[in-house]
Amino acid sequence: MSDPHAYCQEKAASSGSSFYYSFLFLPPERRQAITALYAFCREVDDVVDECHDVQVAQAKLEWWRNQVRLVFEGQPQHPVGLALQDVIKHFNLPREQLLEIIDGMQMDLQQTRYLDWKALQLYCYRVASVVGLLSAEIFGHQNRQTLKYAHDLGMAFQLTNIIRDVGEDARRGRIYLPIDELQRFNVPARQILDGVHSDNFKALMAFQTQRARQFYDQAFAQLPKEDRKSQRPGLIMAAIYRTLLDEIEADGFLVLDRRTSLTPLRKIWLAGTTWFKG
Template identity: 60%
Template sequence: MSPDEYCQQKAAQSGSSFYYSFLFLPREKRLAITALYAFCREVDDVVDECTDDSVARNKLAWWRREVTAMTAGNPSHPVTQALAPHMTRFKLQARHLQAIIDGMEMDLDQTRYLDYPGLQKYCWHAAGVVGILSASIFGYSDPATLQYAEKLGLALQLTNIIRDVGEDARRGRIYIPVNDLQQFNVKAADLLKGQYSEDFVKLMQFQAARARAVYQEAYALLPPADRKPQKTGLIMGAIYHTLLDEIERDGFHVLQQKISLTPIRKLWIAWKTYVRN
């Protein structure tokens, strides 16, 4: 199996909505974004799959060294071997890859966030910086596009947090800010126990409204000149925005289940968004 095939398999197996947005890219950009996505999956899986924090930290330290080795021309992992040729071609910066690893380490160091600004810092590492790297691969002419991409990354991550509230709680992590929980009289213990209530629904409605506002802020930042090359990001946004709507229509029953869109529906949204833009 070649490095590119390894990354393709990693992306396809994840079932992620991102995979469907990659389908419309030219081959070179599709290979680059797939390799970047595979990198994100690899380091994210370290935290999600390791039950021993010390093992997870050692693995993340290995990935830090691997990023350094890649930039020196000596990648050893299929993902970095696939990603290496694209670093210069698309002006990707190793410091941004290291920032993604920083975000994974934050998951080991912190399981609660006091307020929204604190959560935003985490989201930048987990998704905002991924948006910047992705926009660089898609192509842009106006630097303001990177601000759009960073903001879109935040919106996508906020949607993920809503979708994964129950799953994250079962791992001992709560990303909903503490002061938001207090505002809506929802205790952290309620999430950990999967306790559904009217107060929880109101809390999630507030989180969804925040995410939707960030989507609108992101789209407003996208320069018209870069709308065409950034179609893939717009597809990601459309799929995730539809997912958010679906979660709300379902009454935010996210504590005991993970709500998702069918592959056919994702593909339809991707095609519709591609044609419109």
């Protein structure tokens, strides 16, 4: 595909992600920029999810690290790199943060368990909060307090993903729920890997959901009034993800053998109502 931005658009649209719906109402330049960032995240995430040979995946992530370097030196080769080159000319996106996203993906190659919340928090920061910080730059802000909002919202999104994908991740041999919390709620890892639902598991998931909601509340409390309008795409994502969290809870946390999702129509409705609410 000759147009790098068209490649990114295709990558974003084909993913079916909720993020795509939050971009729809943005002005063209910002929509193009956030789509390029999202396509970058998808590319490096796909390396980990689709590459079953760890050494090959490591090599591909190193290739992407080099691609980031080339973006900032003006010589990228990949369509996403070419699109990002345009983006960094117009928006303040630090190289270190793009590399930190790759560091987060690297963690997936090196470990399948997290000892405690502190260890998981570092992972969530790298794969989600950093994306939130970069997105806040693209959306535009006047007040630096908005970056605290973006950080916490990223945490909330990643915790929601973890809750939704417990079963799917377990089938890949990964458990993101902290080991010390599994022990506290008396949920053996084997039970999760075998997809065995229990009252203890339900209590554990209610605890994880409460933590996610605390991060949503904390994020909203930190969003300055003057930046609320520019940061509406994040608020759209939050509306979609919080609704998803409510659905998972209403279903009794049956996440071990199914993946709860919202219909595209419902996502568009939530996106539209959130955008026009301002």
